[in-house]
Amino acid sequence: MGEARLPERLTTAEAAATLDRLRRALAAQPGGAFTVDAGGLRSFDSSAVALLLELRREAQRAGRSLSVTHWPPRLRDLVAAYGVQELLPA
Numbered sequence: 001m002g003e004a005r006l007p008e009r010l011t012t013a014e015a016a017a018t019l020d021r022l023r024r025a026l027a028a029q030p031g032g033a034f035t036v037d038a039g040g041l042r043s044f045d046s047s048a049v050a051l052l053l054e055l056r057r058e059a060q061r062a063g064r065s066l067s068v069t070h071w072p073p074r075l076r077d078l079v080a081a082y083g084v085q086e087l088l089p090a
Contacts, residue, residue, distance in 0.1 A: 005037045006048070015047040022055055026062065034059050039070030049078050052088055 004025040010018055026034050036055065041048065052068060059066040071090045079088050 004034070005039075006041050008040050008042045010041060010044040010048045010051065012045065012047045015051050019051050019054060022051075023058060026055070026059060026064070031062075031064055033065045033067050035067045035069055037069050038072060038075060041072050041075060044072075044075065046078060046082070048075060049082055049084065049088070052079075053084060056087060 004022050007014060007018055022036065034055075036052070038048075052066070056066040068088060068090070076085075076090045079085050079090070
């Protein structure tokens with residue numbers, strides 16, 4: 001099982017570089033669940049939700065699952081506001 005961490009700041013400005021880093025981590029680690037620790041997030045916008053959805057799609061294409069741990073409450077609220085909590089369960 002692999003694990004990666006989201007950065008402290010994840011807005012539109014950081015999203016592309018963060019997704020690229022997480023894609024590399026996903027590809028470099030063996031199969032099975034890929035876990036992303038969101039506990040370090042302090043400053044973020046809806047880009048964080050979009051990034052997690054894209055990472056989930058990539059994990060599924062690789063036959064893997066995505067798990068997110070240590071959800072900040074505001075990130076859970078954004079996921080619910082966008083109606084994608086079934087895709088990104090907390």
